[in-house]
Amino acid sequence: MTSWSVQAIGWVGSGLLVFSLLQQRVLRFRLLNLTASSTLTVFNALLHVWPMVAMNVVLVGINLWFIARLLRERGDEKVYEVVAVGADESYLRHFLKVQAGDIRRHFPRFDVRDLGAGRSAYLVERGNETVGVVVVRDAGEGVAQVELDYVTPRFRDFAPGEFVYRSSGLFRGRGIRRILTPPGMVNPYYARLGFHEEGDHWVADLT
Numbered sequence: 534m535t536s537w538s539v540q541a542i543g544w545v546g547s548g549l550l551v552f553s554l555l556q557q558r559v560l561r562f563r564l565l566n567l568t569a570s571s572t573l574t575v576f577n578a579l580l581h582v583w584p585m586v587a588m589n590v591v592l593v594g595i596n597l598w599f600i601a602r603l604l605r606e607r608g609d610e611k612v613y614e615v616v617a618v619g620a621d622e623s624y625l626r627h628f629l630k631v632q633a634g635d636i637r638r639h640f641p642r643f644d645v646r647d648l649g650a651g652r653s654a655y656l657v658e659r660g661n662e663t664v665g666v667v668v669v670r671d672a673g674e675g676v677a678q679v680e681l682d683y684v685t686p687r688f689r690d691f692a693p694g695e696f697v698y699r700s701s702g703l704f705r706g707r708g709i710r711r712i713l714t715p716p717g718m719v720n721p722y723y724a725r726l727g728f729h730e731e732g733d734h735w736v737a738d739l740t
Contacts, residue, residue: 539579546572557686560603567596603691613664613696616656620648620668625656628663636683640715643668643681652680653707657693664688667697675710682715698726704739712737 546569553565570592577585606612618625629636629645636643648654648668657665665688668681684693704712714723716733728735 542572543576546576558690559687560690563596563600567593570596607691612659613693614658615697616658618654618656620652620654625654628666640681655697657696665693675708677704677709678713679715695722695726710739
């Protein structure tokens, strides 16, 4: 290979490495870091810089291990836990306040001031970390209108909010027969949960 081609590989690998460190999403960070480490392994091998080759091979292995673990945990109900909380609880209010800017970008119609009677809230926990929150309004006649289905950026690749819907007892126990999701949600994941699309939102009929 020509010297400029080798240099190009080095620059691409270095750029990907820096770019990976800017990622908030855990899985995206690992995938980009894996690509960067693999590219830099090739680059350093071409230059015969074996200590750097060894280091990047180790990083490739570490990234592969974490990626496999993250993908394995994606659908593991033992990893995430759904906790029902009162709509007026202080911790819920604090979480919504901390994430207010990001929530406004993804759910501009949601207003925390609307929390109150007729609404239920569920926190999605991973260990001692809150990774998401779902707010549901009782629309009457057995219909639950989801007003917020928010996941923090770090875990957005995993859609942990789906565990709220999997725990069907949370809805059936309140006499809910039909769930409507927030209208116009970007990149919805509801199809794989058995929801069907109606207009600008998704619907689940609980039998």
